Amino acid sequence: AQSVxxxxxxxxxxxxxxxxxxxxxxxxxxxxxxxxxxxxxRGLQFLLKYITGDNLVKGSYGFEAEFNKSQTSFHLKxxxxxxxxxxxxxxxxxxxxxSSASKIIFGSGTRLSIRP
Amino acid sequence: xxxxxxxxxxxxxxxxxxxxxxxEQNLNHDAMYWYRxxxxxxxxxxxxxxxxxxxQKGDIAEGYSVSREKKESxxxxxxxAQKNPTAFYxxxxxxxxxxxxxxxxxxxxxxxxxxxx
Numbered sequence: 001a002q003s004v005x006x007x008x009x010x011x012x013x014x015x016x017x018x019x020x021x022x023x024x025x026x027x028x029x030x031x032x033x034x035x036x037x038x039x040x041x042r043g044l045q046f047l048l049k050y051i052t053g054d055n056l057v058k059g060s061y062g063f064e065a066e067f068n069k070s071q072t073s074f075h076l077k078x079x080x081x082x083x084x085x086x087x088x089x090x091x092x093x094x095x096x097x098x099s100s101a102s103k104i105i106f107g108s109g110t111r112l113s114i115r116p
Numbered sequence: 117x118x119x120x121x122x123x124x125x126x127x128x129x130x131x132x133x134x135x136x137x138x139x140e141q142n143l144n145h146d147a148m149y150w151y152r153x154x155x156x157x158x159x160x161x162x163x164x165x166x167x168x169x170x171x172q173k174g175d176i177a178e179g180y181s182v183s184r185e186k187k188e189s190x191x192x193x194x195x196x197a198q199k200n201p202t203a204f205y206x207x208x209x210x211x212x213x214x215x216x217x218x219x220x221x222x223x224x225x226x227x228x229x230x231x232x233x
Contacts, residue, residue, distance in 0.1 A: 034221050043120075043206055043224035044159075051220075090158065104210075104222055106151075108158035 006107035021076040023091030032094040119143040120225035139207035146212025148190035
């Protein structure tokens with residue numbers, strides 16, 4: 001069965017410092033990995049995805065994520081945090097097996113707080 | 117949120133009432149999904165539909181019902197059997213199974229906040 005874990009409920013970072021939001025996953029086949037961001041009382045917005053190819057994926061708003069197959073991780077990173085990055089972040093995984101291709105499993109979310 | 121609309125934004129329900137949440141998409145996606153979000157629990161899948169006139173239960177389907185009569189629409193009814201319906205409900209759509217882009221991301225609507233009075 002596929003699963004995804006976000007081990008930190010909250011991450012606090014000072015503005016201008018680098019940030020990392022952690023994500024690990026478990027799937028049977030090849031993983032398809034996603035990051036979403038949610039602002040208060042809004043839907044989820046897509047940030048970036050890893051399907052295949054380069055392990056470093058670049059996405060919206062200066063975010064990037066690194067796929068590490070040996071550690072089954074897909075951590076979200078940004079070199080310099082902004083106060084406006086404060087939001088709830090979700091990691092998600094879709095198993096590469098065809099039979100479950102249409103379902104994405106979401107992590108529990110990590111609240112990112114950037115202090116001025 | 118573009119391409120998927122949900123209405124209403126806020127909904128209040130009295131105990132014992134059924135209420136229906138609307139979800140419409142103009143992205144020509146075959147698959148549609150309903151999630152429930154509670155504080156600290158992330159997203160839980162209620163129902164999903166791969167194609168018109170077909171849908172499957174998700175992880176927490178009890179007390180909910182859906183229909184998929186049109187490709188664009190996937191309404192969710194919260195019935196009186198759902199004992200704790202107060203939550204934020206999110207609708208999403210994406211490519212269906214068999215679509216070459218089926219491993220791509222889902223797109224989400226803005227959500228409906230349901231409160232039981």
